[in-house]
Amino acid sequence: MKLLSGEIISNEKCGKGLYKIEVFSPYICRNANAGQFVNVKCSPDGILDPLLRRPFSIYNVEKEYNVFSILYLEKGKGTKFLSDLKKGSNLNFAGPLGSSISIGDRSKNFLLVGGGIGIAPLYFLARTLIQKGKNIFFAAGFKDNNFIEWSGELTRLGINYRIFTEDGSWGDEGLATDFVKENIKKYKNYKIYCCGPRDMLISMQDILAGKKISVTALLEERMACGVGVCRGCAVKIKDGNGSFVYKTVCKDGPAFDLMEVIFD
Amino acid sequence: MIEGSGINLSVNLGRIKLKNPVVTCSGTFSSGLEYSEFYDVSILGAVTTKSFSFVSRAGNPPPRIWETTCGMLNSIGLQNEGIDFFIKNHLPKIKSLGAKIILSIFGDDPGEFKKIAREVKKVESSLLAVELNLSCPNVKEGGIAFSSMPAEVEKITEAVCKILEIPLIVKLSPNSDSIIESAIRAKCGGAEAVSIINSIVGTAIDIDTFKPRLGNVTGGMSGPAIKPIALAKVYFLAKADILPIIGMGGIYDWRDAVEFLVAGASAVGVGTANFVDYEAGKKIIEGIRNYLSKKGINDINKIIGKAIC
Ligand SMILES: Cc1cc2nc3c(=O)[nH]c(=O)nc-3n(C[C@H](O)[C@H](O)[C@H](O)COP(=O)(O)OP(=O)(O)OC[C@H]3O[C@@H](n4cnc5c(N)ncnc54)[C@H](O)[C@@H]3O)c2cc1C
Ligand SMILES: Cc1cc2nc3c(=O)[nH]c(=O)nc-3n(C[C@H](O)[C@H](O)[C@H](O)COP(=O)(O)O)c2cc1C
Ligand code: FES
Numbered sequence: 001m002k003l004l005s006g007e008i009i010s011n012e013k014c015g016k017g018l019y020k021i022e023v024f025s026p027y028i029c030r031n032a033n034a035g036q037f038v039n040v041k042c043s044p045d046g047i048l049d050p051l052l053r054r055p056f057s058i059y060n061v062e063k064e065y066n067v068f069s070i071l072y073l074e075k076g077k078g079t080k081f082l083s084d085l086k087k088g089s090n091l092n093f094a095g096p097l098g099s100s101i102s103i104g105d106r107s108k109n110f111l112l113v114g115g116g117i118g119i120a121p122l123y124f125l126a127r128t129l130i131q132k133g134k135n136i137f138f139a140a141g142f143k144d145n146n147f148i149e150w151s152g153e154l155t156r157l158g159i160n161y162r163i164f165t166e167d168g169s170w171g172d173e174g175l176a177t178d179f180v181k182e183n184i185k186k187y188k189n190y191k192i193y194c195c196g197p198r199d200m201l202i203s204m205q206d207i208l209a210g211k212k213i214s215v216t217a218l219l220e221e222r223m224a225c226g227v228g229v230c231r232g233c234a235v236k237i238k239d240g241n242g243s244f245v246y247k248t249v250c251k252d253g254p255a256f257d258l259m260e261v262i263f264d
Numbered sequence: 265m266i267e268g269s270g271i272n273l274s275v276n277l278g279r280i281k282l283k284n285p286v287v288t289c290s291g292t293f294s295s296g297l298e299y300s301e302f303y304d305v306s307i308l309g310a311v312t313t314k315s316f317s318f319v320s321r322a323g324n325p326p327p328r329i330w331e332t333t334c335g336m337l338n339s340i341g342l343q344n345e346g347i348d349f350f351i352k353n354h355l356p357k358i359k360s361l362g363a364k365i366i367l368s369i370f371g372d373d374p375g376e377f378k379k380i381a382r383e384v385k386k387v388e389s390s391l392l393a394v395e396l397n398l399s400c401p402n403v404k405e406g407g408i409a410f411s412s413m414p415a416e417v418e419k420i421t422e423a424v425c426k427i428l429e430i431p432l433i434v435k436l437s438p439n440s441d442s443i444i445e446s447a448i449r450a451k452c453g454g455a456e457a458v459s460i461i462n463s464i465v466g467t468a469i470d471i472d473t474f475k476p477r478l479g480n481v482t483g484g485m486s487g488p489a490i491k492p493i494a495l496a497k498v499y500f501l502a503k504a505d506i507l508p509i510i511g512m513g514g515i516y517d518w519r520d521a522v523e524f525l526v527a528g529a530s531a532v533g534v535g536t537a538n539f540v541d542y543e544a545g546k547k548i549i550e551g552i553r554n555y556l557s558k559k560g561i562n563d564i565n566k567i568i569g570k571a572i573c
Contacts, residue, residue, distance in 0.1 A: 003302055003542050041540070048334040048488045048516065051540055094542060222329040224336060225539040229294040231343045232329040246323055246343060264325070 001097055001227065002027055005090045009067055011083070015146040017074040018117075019083050020059070023091050026066040032058050033100030034125040035218060035255045038070065039226035041092035042078030054078040055223050055250070057121035057195075058096060071120040071150070097226055101125060101216065101255050103132060107191040112138045113176055113204065115196020119147070119154075121218050121254070122195055126157055137161065137190075141176030141200070145169040177203040188213065194258065202263050209259075217258035221249040228252075236262035271556050272563040273549070275309075277508035277530045278456035279431045280393050282309035282364070285525060285564060286549050289512050289535030290315050290368035290397060290435070291340065293545075295354035296361065302542040306362035307549060309531060312459075313350065313358075315370035315397040318379045320346040325479035330468045335489030335514070336536060337466050339480035342370055347383045359390055366433065370397040374420050381427040388430045396420060396455075398446075399437030399462035409462075412440030414449040421453025431456035433510065438497055439465050447506045459510040459533060460501060461494045487536040490514045495527050502528020503572050516540075518551020525552075528569040 006025040013019055028038070039053040059071040074083050085091065110129050112122045119140050129136050138154065138161035140147075148170050154161055163171025164179060172179075177200055180187070184207060194204050195218035208215050221233040228251030235253070236244045238260045247253065273284035287310045293299055296311040305311055323343025330337040345353075347369065358365055367384065371377040377396065384394060398410035398417055410416045411434075421434055434450035436443055438461035447458050463484025468477040476482075494513020502509055511529025514536070515521050521532045537544040556564060 001301055046517075050331065051334055051487055051536075052329075052331050052336060053540065222327050222331075224329050224338065224536075225292075225298075227298045227542070229298050230292065230329075230338065230539065231323060231340045232338055234323060234326045234328055234340075234343065236326075246326075 001095060003094045004028070005092050008085055008087055008089055008091055010087055011085050014149045018071070018146060018150065019074065020069055020071050021082065021085070021091070022067050022069045023093070024067055028058070028068045028095055029061050029063050029066050032061055032068060032096035034128045035101035035121060036096040036098045037121075037254065038093045038095035039097055039223070040070075040082065042081045045092075050077045050081070052224055053094070053226055054082075055097075055226055057218070057254075058124055059120045060124055060127065071117065071123070073117045094226065098250055098254050099252065101193070103129065103134075107134070109135045109190040110137070111180070111187050111190040111192045112136060113180055113192065113194040113196070114138070114140045115176060115200040116142060118194070118196030118200070118218070120195075122193060123153070125193055126159060130157060130159065139164070139176040139179055141165070141196070142170070143167065175203075176200070177207065180204070181207045184208075184211065192216070193218070198263060201258060201261070205258055205261070205263075215258040216255050217261060218254045219249050219256055219261065220254070223250055226250045236264065238262060269553060269557055270562060271553055272565070273553060275530050275564060275568070277510065280433070280456055282531055284309045284549050284552070285531040286521065286545055286552070287366060287510060287531055287533050288312050288538065288545060289533040290395060292535040292538045295350065295358050296363055297354065297357055299538065299542060300361050303546045304361075305545075306364075308363065308545050310364040310366045310392050311358065312366040312395055312533065313354070313368050314344055315342055315368040316344050316347045316350045316380070317342065317370050318347055318376050318383075320344060320349070327477065327479055328483070330477040330483065332466070332468065332485065333489060335485055335487030337468060337478060337483035337485050338463070339478040339483035341480060347380050351383065351387055355387060355390060364392045365390065366393045366395050367391050368395040368397050368435070374416070374423050377420050378423050378427065381424045385427055388428055391430055393431040393433055393456065394424070394428060395433040395435050395459060396424060397435050397462070399435050399439070409437045409439065411435075411437040411446050412442055414442050414445040417446045418449035418453040421450050421455050425454030433457045433459050435459040435462055437462045438493060438513070443497055443501055444504050444506070447501055447504070451507050455507060457508045457510060457530070458501070458506075459512060460497050461490075461513045464490055464493065486513070488514045488516045491520060495523060498524055498529050499527040499572065502569055515548070516544075518548045518555060521548050521552055522555055522567070525564070525568050526571045528572050530568055
């Protein structure tokens with residue numbers, strides 16, 4: 001991990017409040033793996049508000065161009081600042097942070113389940129899995145059709161996927177998790193990765209309870225340092241003795257065995 | 265020690281000698297190992313570690329962080345692996361990096377402080393000093409801390425002082441009116457210096473769900489927003505001239521650090537700023553040196569307490 005500054009190659013809107021920012025960084029391109037994130041300074045130098053860095057998953061790495069990208073939704077002050085940054089200016093960020101997802105050689109089939117902006121880290125994972133010749137099915141669920149412009153990137157991956165929207169305005173009407181529930185028998189021999197809102201992760205836990213299918217979730221928690229120092233981003237994880245320990249999303253995670261996570 | 269440029273940056277806080285006045289604040293730098301990936305942490309006056317208790321502590325329920333305007337609230341609740349873990353796992357590594365170490369310790373009662381001190385005794389020659397955290401606002405709701413009970417401050421300091429030979433620093437809270445009295449009691453108990461301030465009790469509430477933003481309801485406020493409060497506490501304590509002070513609370517850059525020195529702190533602690541700029545400590549040392557050089561001042565000690573009138 002390093003504290004870095006990289007030129008912004010593009011920062012374009014691809015939906016309502018949805019942006020993709022591409023940043024030049026040979027270091028990130030050489031060192032980043034799926035599941036990792038960058039911690040971005042979202043205010044000008046010397047300006048103290050917003051104060052803390054913002055964590056964003058690494059969405060894509062294009063080694064041939066030394067460019068990595070973040071897919072982000074405008075939510076508040078920090079992401080508003082980010083969306084106003086112009087091509088040619090510099091992004092102040094640290095990374096790659098968090099632990100990498102290790103993809104064993106044994107598993108051949110992968111089911112990726114993404115909810116909303118949770119598809120961002122799964123996209124990088126999908127690209128990594130493609131390079132390793134794995135079979136992938138991507139189930140992506142959204143509220144509405146706001147990610148329709150983005151979906152071209154998913155199509156270009158050339159993998160099997162299905163889109164679900166809560167309002168039925170795009171793809172199938174319904175939840176990605178309902179699809180997983182109905183088809184779970186088909187995915188007995190798959191490894192599952194999921195990322196999305198808390199309710200989606202809780203549904204996944206319910207669906208997979210007692211099923212002996214390996215499922216990894218990428219978690220979010222509010223952060224201060226992003227490098228494992230402050231213990232601010234704690235999540236409750238079962239410790240095997242009927243009790244729990246607090247682990248850090250920024251260093252131990254963001255990827256955890258979903259069945260070990262305790263959502264209070 | 266004269267560092268580079270012929271400017272003396274070294275300061276003494278009683279028996280505690282620092283090659284420059286910049287230390288880290290407990291809990292914001294772990295034991296320095298993570299940050300050593302960003303810069304050589306041995307350039308710091310000292311690394312102050314996270315507060316360690318006798319046995320490990322799980323800490324408070326999440327969420328533990330809430331950002332405020334120019335600051336933050338935390339309710340970590342002293343999550344740590346216990347003093348033995350520090351001694352076995354962190355100490356050898358941080359020592360090998362060449363850093364000077366101030367070990368922060370925390371106990372629920374004087375008895376626990378003594379038990380920790382007995383463990384620390386075995387490695388005290390590896391440490392520069394021990395800081396007694398008598399002021400964490402996150403352990404009991406509402407921030408009741410030893411430092412609001414001056415008699416307890418003396419009792420704990422004295423008890424630890426009897427066990428350890430290395431200098432003791434007592435970290436006090438801004439959450440009571442007894443800083444001066446507590447500092448006097450710390451001195452009576454044998455302390456060499458005081459650190460002020462720990463974070464200030466605060467909270468934030470979600471107006472949609474009516475729930476507090478922090479799992480622990482309240483947390484400790486830190487960062488640039490608290491600087492004026494911390495600075496005033498440092499100023500008045502320095503004026504009372506009881507013990508040398510490590511001043512902290514909202515220091516973001518070298519200008520803030522100089523302000524604390526001028527207000528009477530003999531050294532400064534960099535805390536929340538480490539989260540924003542991982543190289544904050546390094547930049548603050550460089551900034552102070554440049555400032556002195558531009559001002560034509562050859563010894564940092566000449567500016568300490570200059571504002572006191
Ligand atoms: C590991 C990780 C990866 C993430 N990846 C992405 C991504 O790829 N794309 C994307 O759009 N968003 C992602 N997020 C969420 C993103 O960090 C927040 O949307 C962003 O911090 C909001 O900042 P803001 O100033 O615009 O919002 P505000 O609401 O004003 O932020 C206030 C504070 O809350 C924190 N915060 C707000 N929402 C979240 C959240 N969901 N998770 C953690 N902290 C939050 C902020 O960091 C800040 O400290 C990720 C979060 C984590 C923890
Ligand atoms: C996340 C966090 C954890 C902290 N943990 C400790 C601790 O373990 N022991 C302690 O004495 N102070 C602790 N503090 C308080 C700091 O050491 C410091 O006194 C306070 O944050 C004010 O300085 P700052 O505004 O520069 O951060 C913590 C502060 C933060 C933000
Ligand atoms: S954000 Fe500090 S430990 Fe994770």
